[in-house]
Amino acid sequence: MDEYVGTIGMIFIGIFVNTFLYGIVSVQFIRYCQAGVSDVRAFRALFVSTFLVDTAYSALVVQLLWHLCVTNYANPAIIYKPAWPIDIVPIPNAWSALVTQLFLTRRLWRLVSSKLLAATCTLLAICGFALAIWVTIQTRQAKLHVAHDQIAGLEVQRPMIAWLITTVATDIIITSALSVALLRVRTGFGVTDRLVARLVRGAIQTGVVATVFALGCLLSFVCWPEVDLDLVFGIPSGRVYTVVSKLHPDSYCCHNFKPSC
Numbered sequence: 001m002d003e004y005v006g007t008i009g010m011i012f013i014g015i016f017v018n019t020f021l022y023g024i025v026s027v028q029f030i031r032y033c034q035a036g037v038s039d040v041r042a043f044r045a046l047f048v049s050t051f052l053v054d055t056a057y058s059a060l061v062v063q064l065l066w067h068l069c070v071t072n073y074a075n076p077a078i079i080y081k082p083a084w085p086i087d088i089v090p091i092p093n094a095w096s097a098l099v100t101q102l103f104l105t106r107r108l109w110r111l112v113s114s115k116l117l118a119a120t121c122t123l124l125a126i127c128g129f130a131l132a133i134w135v136t137i138q139t140r141q142a143k144l145h146v147a148h149d150q151i152a153g154l155e156v157q158r159p160m161i162a163w164l165i166t167t168v169a170t171d172i173i174i175t176s177a178l179s180v181a182l183l184r185v186r187t188g189f190g191v192t193d194r195l196v197a198r199l200v201r202g203a204i205q206t207g208v209v210a211t212v213f214a215l216g217c218l219l220s221f222v223c224w225p226e227v228d229l230d231l232v233f234g235i236p237s238g239r240v241y242t243v244v245s246k247l248h249p250d251s252y253c254c255h256n257f258k259p260s261c
Contacts, residue, residue: 094132175207
């Protein structure tokens with residue numbers, strides 16, 4: 001029983017949280033489309049692609065849960081077989097993180113005089129996505145050659161840690177820099193300052209919540225490699241980025257405040 005708790009149980013919790021967050025994502029995406037936000041076509045396409053990736057992956061992991069708990073109900077050995085929907089977790093999550101980080105970096109680029117800072121954030125965001133692809137490749141290769149309980153200590157550990165640390169560092173840098181930059185544009189007028197405060201709160205929410213999930217995944221992976229606790233944080237982390245950041249129309253209220261924002 002404990003073996004199921006540490007594997008299928010963790011997967012079930014992760015998928016449950018992911019499905020709940022996807023429902024919120026769907027509502028926010030509808031609101032975003034109805035809001036008629038005027039934005040660069042490239043970013044609009046990125047936002048739509050994020051929703052499509054969220055949709056595809058959410059459907060995929062639900063099908064995986066059916067495969068584990070229904071189709072193979074009487075086949076306990078199924079937990080030892082590689083499940084590629086779990087192995088590709090880093091890619092859809094990293095894509096949501098990349099789009100969110102690029103959007104916030106674009107806002108930072110418009111607000112700060114030092115373009116080097118914004119360029120560094122962009123580079124870190126792209127490196128995070130590249131590391132996620134590396135993690136996925138290493139995971140698939142490792143599962144073809146070693147047992148499941150040996151993976152955490154072999155090929156996957158270093159790229160996984162590097163990816164999660166890069167993601168956390170990028171979120172912290174972007175959130176801190178953007179918050180400081182936004183606070184500097186306060187004018188002393190009530191309406192403007194309330195709008196700035198809302199933008200600062202949104203930036204902090206994105207960074208803090210996403211960082212909590214990334215750290216949870218990192219600590220679970222390093223400290224408890226014998227169970228799949230990291231999947232509780234890993235499976236829904238991409239939807240966390242979508243929910244707390246870009247798809248809510250309030251996130252784009254700076255278009256009404258400053259066109260270049």
